[in-house]
Amino acid sequence: MDPATDGVLNVVATTGILADLARNVAGDRARVTQMVPDGADPHSWEPSLRSVRDVAYADLALSNYLLLEEHALIRTLDSNLPPSAMSVSVAEEAAKNGATILPLVEDRSLDTVWLGMRVLGDGASHGANRSSTVDLTLTAAEGPGHASAYLVTSFGAPEIGFTTSDGVSADADTSLLPADAHQHMSWAFTKPGIYRLTFSAVLHPDGTRSTDGAAPVELGSATAVFAVGVSGAEVAAAEGRSLLGAGHADLTANLSATAGKGQTGGVSLAVDTASLPEDLAERAQDAGGLAAAMSVVNLDDVVLEVPPRTLTQVPGSSGYRFVGEPGSDVYILPQAVLGKHVHGDIDPHLWHDVHNAAAYVRVIEEALIAVDPDGADTYRANASAYLTRLEELDEEVTATLATIPQDRRHLVTTHDAYGYLANAYGLSVSGFIAPNPGVEPSVADRVRLAATLRDLDIPAVFLEPNLARTRSVLRSVAEEAGVAVCPLYGDTLDEAAPTYIDMMRFNADSLAQCLGATPSKERP
Structure with missing residues (x-):
């Protein structure tokens, strides 16, 4: 069927996480597509011809923004969206719906x-x-x-x-x-x-x-x-x-x-x-x-x-x-924060706090009702049911992470995406070092990282699954120090964590297990 004429509401989201939240609110009343494929980095992904087509047929466009997405993707979205369509910067609107926003804190320990x-x-x-x-x-x-x-x-x-x-x-x-x-x-x-x-x-x-x-x-x-x-x-x-x-x-x-x-x-x-x-x-x-x-x-x-x-x-x-x-x-x-990352001064990774994901859902609910008033009852019912699941998820994540001993609640990661996770669930971001296969790290870089792992007695560091095959200073120094390297999702979903709820559960279990506590029970 031609999406322009089949009568189904078309929603295009920039990321898989936004698309998953939208699908839970829209249900069967809308066709939801995503521009950035699962497993890809939204900071650097540039749009394909298929994604341009999805935008051209969209009735509603959802972007995270706060400069999360590659700017070429945002320009494609804005320039190809039909004049009659609605565009929503979800993270920015979520701040008006109870979301917590944090400044983007960057590592200032470089000696140049x-x-x-x-x-x-x-x-x-x-x-x-x-x-x-x-x-x-x-x-x-x-x-x-x-x-x-x-x-x-x-x-x-x-x-x-x-x-x-x-x-x-x-x-x-x-x-x-x-x-x-x-x-x-x-x-x-x-x-x-x-x-x-x-x-x-x-x-x-x-x-x-x-x-x-x-x-x-x-x-x-x-x-x-x-x-x-x-x-x-x-x-x-x-x-x-x-x-x-x-x-x-x-x-x-x-x-x-x-x-x-x-x-x-x-x-x-x-x-x-x-x-x-x-x-x-x-x-x-x-x-x-x-x-x-x-x-x-x-x-x-x-x-x-x-x-x-x-x-x-x-x-x-x-x-x-x-x-x-x-x-x-x-x-x-050297490039202090590695990985292509054009950003503003507000951390755009709000979804790592489940309360913020709930604010996203409320923004999406309002947007769907605005473009499809006849479906208001359906969207409200779906959003209410999903918000209940998110409340249960938040309690679950809180309980799982509470089992981590206080002196082991340190996050050392590859990507500056976890400030909201730390703020919401009582963790401390002790460092982030993105992989840089292009430039060999200095002796000072390695000494500083090794000292952090040693002085804080850190049992594990965390690497995003989509970066697991890349050479990383974090991985090599952690292995030299006998510290475990564990997975932690950041900006994207994949087949092992295909939904937002799956991702948050996976992250909570990985953190709890690798930082010395007990993961939550197995789930179907």
Whole structure:
């Protein structure tokens, strides 16, 4: 049957978890499809032709948003959804229905600068929305060697932001970011010395580069200076700048500033306020909003340090040839949170708290009634029955996790997805280290992780099942320390945990068993 004409309500959800919740509310009154297949990472999954077709026929679209999904998927959803269809950002609406929201807490223990890319502000004054994109483009480069920036996906493949190894080209050396987002990057330099990299920023309000679309907004340009493998203090003193050698910083397209005006202009540097050197703090501006822990500084005031200890070798994988020849020396500022993860400042993984999943269900119930009022009684009955099951699930998960001894309630995982789980059920996130097959971890990385496992007497670390076949620092160090490696679902379902309830039960049992307690009874 043709879904456009068969009379059945069509619902498209971005993830399998959202789709499962929707199926429990919709029952037989709607056809629910998902864009990201089970087992795939929603942070990096890009839409297929099949998913475009599902969107084009949809009466209702459900996305998690809070910048969870790959932005190409969100743009596909927004640009192909029929005008008559309804689109709901479920996590954002859930906050109005009793959901708990938490800030996204990131590891600040790195001993070098954590350098990413950020868009500051939502750009509403320029007509931007969640489909809008910002181009951060390398326009000029000076230095003794080649410079590159890239991110490593959860499955280990590098995605190039820019590289000077093949020259400088706007087409090849542009990173795309949604409004009000930031992403982590690795930065590579092939020879020691001073590098000057100039970046420009352009906002595309409608997310396209079509001549028929909204006019692009030029945000300005600025030059970042890097001291690579040389004394950063000497370079900073010679140039009359402040040295930044640690903490979280983002090359920033500032949508709240007008190019050429004010202290920061349109391209600047957002820095953890706590990491600001005293002489730089005097010239910093408060980033405001959700980025309140950040301050904005002028790139002309800063030298970014890439110290000699960052020297490593180019990986042997052919995917890294843009950095240099395999085995050759390279200085790398590592990607602090590995796995492709463009995100905002609110943790989007709300569903790991069952109370939040219940809020999702209430949002979905309201949305289904809005697009299909005749089915209101059915949706209310289905939602009520499912909410009862979720209440029972929450009690079950709470009871299972309560059996874990207090001194063993530490989570060390591969992915920063478990803040809600910890907050709701009395656990402590003691660290997350995503797999990075592209860059060998430093001795300091391994020592720090081994010390965490030893000092906290951690009996097990947790790896997402869809990453189990990848090489992981977490796995190798845990095995060296005699610590168990156990499965824990994060963003996706699979055949072993095909529903949300199955996933939460599996996670509770895995945590209880591996952290030294007793798993709940077997279930059919």
